[in-house]
Amino acid sequence: MxxxxxxxxxxxxxxxxxxxxxxxxxxxxxxxxxxxxxxxxxxxxxxxxxxxxxxxxxxxxxxxxxxxxxxxxxxxxxxxxxxxxxxxxxLYSLGGVIDPLKEKERMPVWGLIHRYSDRCLAMATNVCATYCRHCNRKNMWRVDPSMFSESRLKAVIEYVSRAQNIREVIVSGGDPLTMNEQLLDWFLGSLRSIPHVEVLRIGSRMPVVLPMRISRRICDILRKHRPVWFNTQFNHPREITEASTKACEMLLDAGIPVSNQSVFLKGINDNYETMRALLHGLQCISVRPYYLFQCDPVAGADHFRADVPSCLRIMRKLQDSTSGLCVPQYVLDTPGGKGKVSLLGLTDKEIIEGIYEHFFDKTM
Ligand code: SF4
Structure with a gap:
């Protein structure tokens, strides 16, 4: 080729x-x-x-x-x-809901999700370089792009500047690295200039789906607004390539720590060998496995949801067989937006009795 x-x-x-x-x-x-x-x-x-x-x-x-x-x-x-x-x-008969984490109910201004007291998430765009079919915000993809205009972003900045308890802002989307560079620079700079905002976090899948986007210019913008933490989403070891490795290295060289948030995806990575290869591969490129999510019960992605007991067995085996540095926190974002629950914290008895089904959702 x-x-x-x-x-x-x-x-x-x-x-x-x-x-x-x-x-x-x-x-x-x-x-x-x-x-x-x-x-x-x-x-x-x-x-x-x-x-x-x-x-x-x-x-x-x-x-x-x-x-x-x-x-x-x-x-x-x-x-x-x-x-x-x-x-x-x-096929809606499969299940799932439009907004499983009830993010819209936690938006004091459009595009700003304030669920935890000391941090919030700003949806800066709904455009992505590749649309992941399992995305938990896939029902936002068709929202009019004008909903993410500069004036809307100004409203987000104003809210954050009034909410003195917010010390960390997660800039996500969509993928914020699809934004115009000047607008991204201005948005990050405006957030960082708020005295109580200590840290910015970027959620972007660019290193995985379009690693060429991690340019010198992007690294310079992110470096300028440090401390900036970068979270990406590798889901399979084959996504770790020369190009994605280089993208992560450029971020790391710019002083931006890179972490990974994977999703357990049925038939894609819900087996021990694949997950082990992914986590080891990430460690080898200096990307910290941070979270491993159970796929949210979002409409249109139900066929990706792996079952909790099998995933738990994989995670326990990993915990017993490899370095703690490679093992991410295995969590479920509880339906209804009640926050993350560590699934590794469940006992065998709870699993056998199906308590997680009782608490969360019978189809989890
Ligand atoms: S890049 Fe992120 S926001 Fe965009 S479709 Fe994929 S998971 Fe969703």
């Missing part, structure tokens, strides 16, 4: 290395339509007709880089399953 000067990848054909390394080229050339997807898969367009209703309901975008990680002939490819539309997303 590769030559010295070009990369060959359907549907784009010959791509110069220069374009390949350019995040703008990657973003502009993302797959966003079924004809493009059909070409990438080498399939007739009519064979993908069943996905029309899915992408009409939920946005669809795959960066050329992320597509290049996929074995397109394998329908069960773990990276393909994270980004290709699936008709199960619109």
């Amino acid at each position: 590769k030559s010295d000067a070009y990369i060959f990848l359907k549907p784009w054909g010959k791509i110069s290395r220069r374009n390949w390394q350019d995040w703008r080229w990657q973003f502009k050339n993302s797959i966003q339509s079924l004809p493009q997807l059909a070409e990438a898969l080498d399939k007739p367009i009519h064979s993908l007709g069943k996905y029309q209703a899915v992408i009409a309901r939920y946005h669809f975008r795959i960066s050329p880089y992320y597509l290049s990680l996929i074995d397109v002939r394998d329908e069960l490819d773990p990276i393909r399953r994270q980004c290709f539309p699936n008709v199960k997303e619109i």
